[in-house]
Amino acid sequence: MHYDFADARAASYRLDEQVGFLLRRASQRHLAIFAQRLPGLTATQFAALAKLCELGPTSQNALGRATAMDAATIKGVADRLRARGLVAATPDPDDRRRHYLNATDEGRALYESSAIAAVDISAETLAPLSPAERETLLSLLGKLG
Amino acid sequence: MHYDFADARAASYRLDEQVGFLLRRASQRHLAIFAQRLPGLTATQFAALAKLCELGPTSQNALGRATAMDAATIKGVADRLRARGLVAATPDPDDRRRHYLNATDEGRALYESSAIAAVDISAETLAPLSPAERETLLSLLGKLG
DNA sequence: TCATTTTCATTGGTACACAAATGGTATTGA
């Protein structure tokens, strides 16, 4: 019986050790905590709302770039935020392609009253790590951006 | 003018520093590399196929648990793998609720011929990091599982 | 000026991802 290189190769691949798998699991953990702590708003929706509050009036695509969502994705997110009255759209007089997105008073209030919870969610996600490890993880993840 | 605690709180939340956002961005990076290096099979599909090859005959839900996919998700993934002839399902004689999933010869061959690329994908995803940093990141992500 | 290129928002299509509900089927424990 000869040595099977294909098997050796395959055996050297362990799903549980791959970055992609570990990233997916960590994201799952985070999203579960988010949904529990801030039900009624998804992490993605909160991210878009937060960025919009930070930036002020912003075109839809620009908001997408600021939140790492492509044009198709940010459209869906913005639509749902608008449907809930958290965000409003007004045409840009200087560029007829664009609509400015803006947080409504209600949206801004929700953001401000949720910001503490959002910080808590990050902390809880990182709870299994020591403070130094948390710093390290955030720094390393940042380098992958 | 009084000090506005809500604003102070809000100002202390920076999207770009939150784990959730950084995890999402790192995942995007990984998925983009995966799609480029192994087109024709998603990262999720490859994960399921790899685990199935590793475990041998496995019920659908058990495969889902082994790959961190819920029952509804693994069903869709398994359906697509079956539609492509990479996986086959046979009824479990001992439990009429179950169907064993099994990689076909074609599925196993594809897995074995793709395992090297899969390892490369992980390496490329981590390319911005030093070897020591890669180890650290994987270890910290593992603790969040 | 006017053609090329870029950008904006939208659409349609595919693929995860999870909650909740369902109908069968096993397992259990009193």
Next chain:
DNA sequence: TCAATACCATTTGTGTACCAATGAAAATGA
């Protein structure tokens, strides 16, 4: 034994996420 419980696979519904293509509108440059 048989009722309560747990598990399996499936379905429905909602929400990301990305690709590719579209038409309208700007920006660019020869």
